[in-house]
Amino acid sequence: MNWQALRHNPSLLIGLVATLAFALLGVVSIWWTPYPIEQVAIAQRFQGPSPAHWLGTDHLGRDMLSLIMSGTLTSFVVAALGVLIGVAVGVPMGLAAGAWGGAVEWLVLRISDLTFAFPAVIVAILITALAGPGETNAIIAIGVFNVPVFARVARGGALAVATQDYVAAARLAGHGNVSIAWRHLLPNIMSLLIVQGTIQLSLGILAEAGLSYIGLGTQPPATSLGLMLRDAQSLFLIHPWLSVVPGLTIVFIVIALNLAGDGLRDAMDPRLRHQGLAHGAG
């Protein structure tokens, strides 16, 4: 991975720049938004785009741009924390499965089968029933959904790396499974994990939007892109603009993340890199 890879791979560049732009938009909303998002001004509701309100106002007269900025932040934070939970729990599970094999591997695979069987929505409903709706619960639900994904990716990568001679050499040098997983397996599957992380981030943003839309995620007065869609749905025929803006934002973020993920995979996978040369070498 270097700058040259970026230049040769325009989709990676576009994906990364767009992702960073959206993330920045969200981060800025922590300190500054054009209008406070709690500011309700019924007199100014349903305004179209204007110099005062670039993206117009919603049914409560709140500034749409401010809502989008804040909503993007919520979506990113929820999805990123969900991915983080998945990485923190799933990757050690997968590495353990790869390094020990046998009964440990069986256990890890059955646990991930079990978790796979519960979609994020079901987990979210379960958590909501127990603890009430909220962002934290959305994060936990998305995290639980991510754990088996990362466990399997880590295990698959670790199995491939574990057959290499340098892992055998480390065993001969007296290193145990933990040390081998940390020193050799993890660094060599890092690129796989980064690519998978990017893709899971986009899925997480979709999941957060979905959970907020059905009312299990972010609660007002905080906002998220899914919540904005939910608020706008009953007005869709009269004021389609209110649904189009958050909807398109979600679409663009997800496309940007997918472009970045695919681009990263191309840039990091040595088998795809220099395919021409490798083919004719000898």
Next chain:
Amino acid sequence: MALVEIDDLTIAFSGRPAVAGLTLRIDRGDRYGIIGESGSGKSLTALAIAGLLPDSSTVAGAVRFDGAPLPEDERVLARLRGKRIGMVFQEPMTALNPLMTIGEQIEEAIVLSEVPDVANLVVPDLLDEVGLSPSHVGRYPHQLSGGQRQRAMIAMALASRPELMIADEPTSALDVITQRVVLDLIAEICKRRQMTLLFISHDIRAVATLCSRVGVMQAGRMVEQGAVADVLKSPQAAYTQKLLAASRMDRRPAPVASVEEQDLLAVMGVSRVYAQGGLWPWRDPPLRAVDRVDLTIGAGECVALVGPSGCGKTTLARMIVGLDSASEGRMLLDGVPYRGRDLPPGSRAAMSLVFQDPFSSFDPRMSVGTSLAEPLHLLGVMSREERDARLREAVEAVGLDASMLTRYPHEFSGGQRQRLAIARALVTRPRVVVLDEPVSALDVSLRGDVLNLLARLRAEHGLSYLIISHDLDMVAAMADRVLVMEAGRIVEEGRPDELFARPQHSLTQALMLARLPDVA
């Protein structure tokens, strides 16, 4: 009349030439061999003749097939390839489609070649010609052995009755006995069909056995070409002379009278049994990969374990070094008994292993110095100065510079990596080093250097070696004692000169017969 003419061919990848100014002429009926080490551009030359160069390459110069330049149009080119050029690749497992039976693949090749015969009538003849039986038609590639797969590839290449057959290292993935059989098969077919052959190899002896004319390539340039007899008898280019010298295996002098009576390593009745049959283990008898093997290695002795692939020699080596545990029997290293993985750390330091493939034996994300220091872990806590001193000593012993330790594996060539692998094996100052095919992944020109290094280290440090190999010449040059292994058992044992002069067991005889004749 020339079948293939190449004029001043240059193939470059993003500005860097991989083949430069190559001129080549292959007459009809010639058997032309290209020798060169990996990266010398010999495979690219073959791909250029078949019009199969990757899109990322820029090509200058002319390639003429049968007097006409290669067609621009991809479909016409594909038809030319299908009808007039047959190709055999290095690794038949990846060149064959795993989802189609051998028969279907050969039939497909016949249909694509548009020869007006009925495919299913020709298939049996082709199979017969390459020495496969009709029962192989319905099998999938994974159900065949390496040699059988390569035969199937040759049958596919022959399907269109090509005028030119391109064989790119067709035997380097095969073991010695199969290699000889496949080479003989190719020679026989070329003679019978009067077919032109382009044979690519890094093994000068394979080329000498098979070809009538030879071209020597180095770093993308053709340094010498001519009739095989002339080139090999009086090589002009310095590189050819070096290659020829490297292909001769002279006996490395054994350190005098260093072999003590006492056994350093003893393997006693060791077996490794794998259960077969999955859910119904009683259906198939368990596979005895290693079957009640006894062997001893004296201090300072060099013992070689020889056998075809799949005979269990690598499994035995893995148990000896402690990567795997024996199902039965036990081993003694300097008086310490063990069964495999339970080898105590102190004893692990007294033994090390050099892997076959220098490219996978170093972690690409770790500096070479860190990799080399890993085994020092076995000697307990060590001060930084002592650690650095040990590393420097090991690296300098293999003829490399200590400043290289901060670099990463991809910056080194195969030969340097194998030296570093040997340095890693030495860093704990072991008494026994197990060498698993230590030079078979290296280019011929580098093998001599690495073997000299191993012989010197043995003399200087009083090491004992256990060499695992199928290369009889290398074994004859290095070993004090040779053990021949077949199907998990040791079938013959003796001093290399005596054993190879009068082989008793049928496997030893087969191995001797499969040896390619010496050049010059």
